[in-house]
Amino acid sequence: MEEGEKEVMTEKVMEGVASIALLPNGSISGHFIQLPNSICYGLHGTELACERECSRGEDYRLIKLTVTDYNSKRERNVVVECRGHDAAKICKIDHAHGWQKDVVGMLEEKHPKDRVSVSFECETLKAENAAEEHIQKFMPKLVGMDAVVNIGPMSITGINFEAEAEQE
Secondary structure, three states: OOOOOOOOOOOOEEEEEEEEEEOOOOOEEEEEEEOOOOEEEEEEEEEEOOOOOOOOOOOOEEEEEEEEEOOOOEEEEEEEEEEOOOOOEEEEHHHOOOOOHHHHHHHHOOOOOOOOEEEEEOOEEEOHHHHHHHHHHHOHHHOOOOOEEEEEEEEEEOOOHHHHHHHO
């Protein structure tokens, strides 16, 4: 590589549809189906306790999201911001101004070179009977937990389970 040239790395972008159950305790659980190959990944998130700036409403929270590749049994953690009570919008933490750097840095210590970005926006909200029917069919372990279901487009950038497996 000549002086002045910059190395351009292309990050893997996974796009598809996610079905996420929002549980009353603030946790999330669901699936991400990467299209067009219909590869299924697990999603599980727990709310992180932290202070936020006063200009943010009650519906802003940080989630430690774990993305699981069922085929390789690999997992990857990322801290994301979640807005909305019943209809969630999830975005990467870099867009969240005002969160303490120690909270954001918690998970970046494990993968300092990797910048994982997650984006999700609810297009379909299922509650009460519709949510229970969806949960019985697709997430049977969550039956009876009084969750609402969000379905919508999701994209994940910066996770490449296949490349990680090849490096080992």
